Amino acid sequence: MRNQLNERVAISGVGCTHFGNLMETPEIKDMSLQELTAAAVKEALDDAGLSGQDVDAVFAGNAMVHSSQLPATYSQISKWTGTQFKAGVHFEAQCSTTNVGLAMAATAIAAGVYDTVLVFGVETTRTKVKDYSPYEREPISHQQSWLWTDMAVNQAYGVPQGYDIFSSYNGLVALGYCRKHGISIEDFDRGMFEVCRTRRLHGSMNPKANIQETLEEAAKRKGISDAFEYWQSENNPFVAWPSRLLSLVTTADGASAIVLTRADAARDGRSQPVEVKGFGINATDLPWYGEDPTMWESDKRAVESAMDMATIKATDIDYLHTHDCSHISGLCTAELIGYLDPGTALTAARDGRLRFDGDKPMSTHGGRHAFGHAWAASAGSDTYEAVLQMRGKAGKRQMPKPPEVSVIHTHGYAMIGTVIVLGGM
């Protein structure tokens, strides 16, 4: 494949809601999905200085239709976003949805078909439609949530025979990492504590994050003065030994949106544009890795495609987000990309290098654990954060030097490895 964009494409606007629970979180409480989506879309359109009628096409992402009950999302949302009478499609790439949409939009713009495309993702993983009500919602049980989510995982053989996300994504990867690099289980545990501590710190500085409580604050709330003691307590059980609960995703309801346009037109927009330098997408089925649980071929190929299209090297990357539903998996991907040296991620976390003010900043919005995870909206939240950082607008968590090159990796369950490369104009 030629693997090139024939015209330059830019992000001219981004939007993202608070991630939380539509029945509890004050900032989004009692909003309908239509309004939740519109909030993200309005922020992105305002950011770009456009209205819904200025876009040529709408790529509408929603993965778990069971809870949203909004198929044909582009059509059902159009009167809430001012985007009627435009080209549109409802699509999903699970947790990579919004950034796969970004890649689809960039492809269409670079091909000369559209000038401006709106991409959005909306998801509710905490709440679902109550009975057949047009506005009442109710909580989703743990098992129901996984039954629906795991419909994206091998339904012929994997799920029916006991597939377990906690094992495949966490415990087995953790053991593979420890054995490969000669890391003790005790050092692994301490390192994962530091990763979580960093993500919680970032979440505490992000007013839109699902969890804004630091680990230290959480420990204190439980009457424990030492955060690592809290980490090793019954408050943080093993979900797939040696991986613990607090190394995992937290679920959320949320929406995000991105406006993409021709780079020459983006310069006339309201906000500082960011260029889409490249992307790579690569999918596989279970098992996601061979003998070595730390090496995922689909990620390797997605990374190679994206970096080839963008003509960058790992040493060019100033800011990185890797999909961190599982913290250890996210660290393996950072090493695969070359952002961190093999076997050094846990030490880097302990040394504070992964913090917003460290030399290898990662997931400064808080990642899937602290910012939260609203499947189809999450990749857009990652892009939102990268754009804020590149503009120098990330508030308390702003990197001291705004990044010139940002790379965002996501896993679309299961498994669509997606990598996008953003650069300054």
Place this chain on the structure above:
Amino acid sequence: MQAMSEKPNKIRWYYEGLSKGVFRASKCGDCGKFTFPPTGCCEYCGSWNVENAELSGKGTLLFATHSGSAASHPRFEKAAPFVYGHIRLDEGPIAQAIIQGVGTSPEDLKALYEKGPVPVQAVTLQMDDLPVIAFNIQD
């Protein structure tokens, strides 16, 4: 090569084999590799020239952890938490499945991890509604 229209439901065929203790796969007529569990083409080279095959069920357990304490699927409510492992089969495929012969406690799993890779043998675990594959540790 059998015409697509004449092929039986491969998924049903796999589970029917499992209910008899047979571990069914497909073998590529072009590259020779096994696709396990079976599909209608070769997962490695994409060839449609595949034939039905059986695996020995012998393999090596590379890593083992445990599932969540609450089952993600109703089928496994009685079994959870269970040990779940990463296995290299003697014929080449990598599999992940329930492991029998070791406990789910951190102490048991750590002892197994420190021992390193161990041989395993596939068996059929009959759940209420479906036979599923599991692997017994061979000591």
